[in-house]
Every structure is written in C-alpha cells, then in structure tokens.
Amino acid sequence: MIIAHDLGTTGDKASLHADDGTPVAALTEHYGTDFRAGGVAEQDPEVWWRAVCAATRRLLEHTGVRPAEVSAVGFSGQMMGAVLLDSAYRPVRPSLIWADHRSQEQADRLVAALGAERAYRLLGHQLHPTYSLTKVMWVRDHEPEAFARVAHVCLAKDYVVHRLTGVLATDRSDASSTNAYDQPAGAWSAEVLAAAGIDAGLFPEIVPSTTVAGGLLPEAAAATGLAAGTPVVLGGGDGPLAALGAGVIEPADGAYTYLGSSSWVSLSAERPLHDPQMRTMTFDHVVPGRYVPTATMQAGGASLDWVAEVLRPGQGGDRFPELLAAAADADTAGLYFLPHLLGERSPYWNAAAAGAFLGLTRHHEEAHLTRAVLEGVAFNLATCVGAFREAGHPVDRVDAIGGGAASDLWLQILADVWGATVRRRSIVEEANSLGAAVTAGVGAGLVDDFAVARDLSEVTAEFTPEPGRHADYRRRHALFLEAYERLEPWFAKERR
16 A cells, blocks of 8 residues: 655645555645735644644544555655755744745846846746745845754655655755756756855755655654555655646646646646746656646635635635535626736746736625636636647646536636636546655556556546637636736835
C-alpha cells in the first residue's frame, strides 16, 4: 500500500492507494492561513507537520491497514512558498506561502537587474512577488534578525520530508516554482541569485521527484504510526502532480483545468512554452523530459469560497449547494466580477490587482453575485486558454479536476465561455494525491511507469458548449477585459 499526502492551502489530504496507485481511501486534516492586509499569507510549517502526523494515524485507523503493509509514502506540496530554516532545520518564522505578495519591490529590483523578457526565458516564469525568491529577499530586507538565522530555504513538502527522514532536498518541479531555477540548465541560477543577493548555498540539492529521500526515522514513525524505515519518496509540486493525476503526461493527452483555491489551465509539452505576452509560465514536470506550461490565477475556487462566506457566513460546506442551485437561473447580463482577490498571476501578473463587482444594480441578489463569480473565473481563465491556442495548442477538450469540478453549473459555464468540451474526471479532488501516489510507486519500484496514471481515473460527465451562449460570452469576455484595463491604473494608485 502507498500513502500519499497532498499539502494544500487549506489542509493536508492523506490518501491510501494500492501498490499500482489505485485510490482506496482518503481524509483531510484541515489547517488555517494567516491572511492579512498588505498581501500577507502565512502558515506555520509546524502545522503542516502536525497535520501529516494526525492524518496518517487517522487514515491507518480508518482503514485498518497495518503499518507494515505501507510500502511507501509520497508527497505533493503547495508551490512557490518560502520555508526558512535555521542550522538545526527549525523554522525561523512562518512560511510565506504562494498567495503572499508583499515582495513587489524586490521583484521590481530583479526586473531592473535582469530584464523581464530575459528572466522569463531563463526561469520559465515572470519575476513576480508570488514566487519564493522575492519572498526570501523580503524577509532579508524587512526582518534582518530572522534572516540572520536562515541556513536553509525549501518548499512545503521538502520540510515535511526532512522531518520524516532527516534529508533535505527538492525536486525539479518545485524548484521551477521558486524563480531561482535555471530551467534550461536544470539547476539553481547563479545569475538570478547573484542579482537577488541571495546565497545559492541556502537552497537544497535538486533531485528527481521519484527519489527515495530515506527511510522513516524512529521518532517520525512514532509520530505518524508508521513503521520505522518505511521508504519516503520526495514527490513534487502540486501543479505538475495534478497533471500526472489527471493523466496529462504527454502532449497528446490534451489540457486540464484545476479548480482549487488557485485555479489554472495546463498541459504537457516537450519544451517550455514562452508566450510573447508572458501570460503563461512553465514548470518542470515530475515526468522526466517533460514540461507543464500553465496559466494560473490566484483566486479561482478561493473566489467562490469568499463569496459563499460573505453571503452565508458560518455555514461551512453546506452553503454551496443552495447558492449554486440559485445561481443556475440567475441572469447576470451587465454584471461582472473581477476575481483578483489575491492580486493576480495569469494573465496580468499584477500584484496590485484587486477584486471588483461591476454593473451592480438594486435588483441583484446573492444568486446573481454567485454566478458572476463563477463567470469571472471562467472569463479570466479564457484569456489563458487563448494564450495556449495562440501558441498552437488547440485546447478544444479540457478535463476538470479540483473541488470546483464537482459543480455541473461551473463546468457548463466553463464550456460555454471557452468554446471547448469540458469533462469531469472521477478523481475531482484527488488528482494531486493520485499523482503523488504514482510518483511514489515509481520511486519505490512498485509500478513500472508514470503511464499507469491514465488508467486510474475515468471521465464521468461531459459538458459541451452551447453555440448561442458561447457567442454571447465571447462578447461579454471582451467587456470583462476592458473592465480590467480601465481599472488597472486605479489599482496602481490605490496600492501606493
């Protein structure tokens, strides 16, 4: 049996899989995030560790699986954060996670030093405050006492793997999310780190995602309930592992969309995709020799979570069915939502961007607001789909995963806005875990090839675009883009 952990923004999903990766059971240990004004988004790495331990023990108890039956443990982790550790590998401060965008000044300095286009081609990504490197620079510039104690910088899953095995390393997929990684060379970038004034020695060794980092330490075994010596496979970043879980391994496998806290459209490619307008980014895949061109927005599912909490506070997950049912029949003509609640990555790369409802009138109710949020995310991702199409990728069929993929309404809206068939896969919320399990299986020698992932889920529903609605949404998408363009100067003024 394989246990996979998906260290996400809202919790750790622990899942049990057969040796070939087939899902057996899953549960989630939730934790919170410190979101504050000014772009703060932090989590305590100790919370991740406690969640992994608790989730593992609960999973063993729930399934009745004996510790000796677990052949390997694998990981998927949130990307683009900065975990800062001292010489004893203890966190010196909370981790600045992917959503933290305080480091615009540091990003601007790197752009001035390196040039935006050159950096994009070197890193596969724009220089932007959502990435790890500028977060490290921000701590150095604003918290010098804390930074003086920093001896290691890593990503979320790397920290937990170190707690389990005593080995600190990272893989290419996570390294490619730091803005400190020379993508053509497959190594830390001496040029970028020199421009940042950050010692390359702070960053861990880069190894394949299938690397067995080590066996479970006795103290970690006691904390998790697993057997000491159980192989721990490093795994990768959640985006590339979601691609693997969705069966997107080769270019012919098509595109997928992930509707989680952040949301994206992505595909597999043989080389990085460099968009002339720099709307997209490219991660290294966990599959050797493959890349994952991606267009990620900051607040996809997070926008739906936000509006649901505002409209139905304190009701938890029960609030979604009623809101979505009412939104199905709402007429949002003239009403728009800009879903930039956490600044924005694709397609604008503007940390100053903010959310906004436009066209509100007295008759609008919660159903209209909810549907406008669903459409706003679809419109924003439509610009990203357009970038892939312009690069020669047809994107006429998109498989949907992530929690938002459970909504028929949202998938139909996506199909109508994009003019593409959108298919729900049976894994929905389990793609990251499935990808981590398959990677662990390959690393531990339990499965022969990543290709087994294609057979571990199936299409359960298909949504095709209605021509009339698609035509209307194309018209409205142009107005959506114009709304952002007109507000962009105002966002910049308000940020100052």
